[in-house]
Amino acid sequence: MRMINALIDADKLFDTEIYPDSNHGIYQRKNTRLQLYRRMTAFILENL
16 A cells, blocks of 8 residues: 555556455456456557
8 A cells, every 4th residue: 555655645647456355466366367467458558
C-alpha cells in the first residue's frame, strides 16, 4: 500500500490488481495467471 500511496501523492496514474488470499505467486488460484496475462496483453495493445 505504500507504493499506491506514493503514486497517488505523485499524481501518477496506475492500475493495481489485488488477489485475496494470495501471495506474489500467480499459480495459487485457477484463473489468476490467465487473468494476469490477459491484462498484460491488453495493456501492451493499448499502449503501443
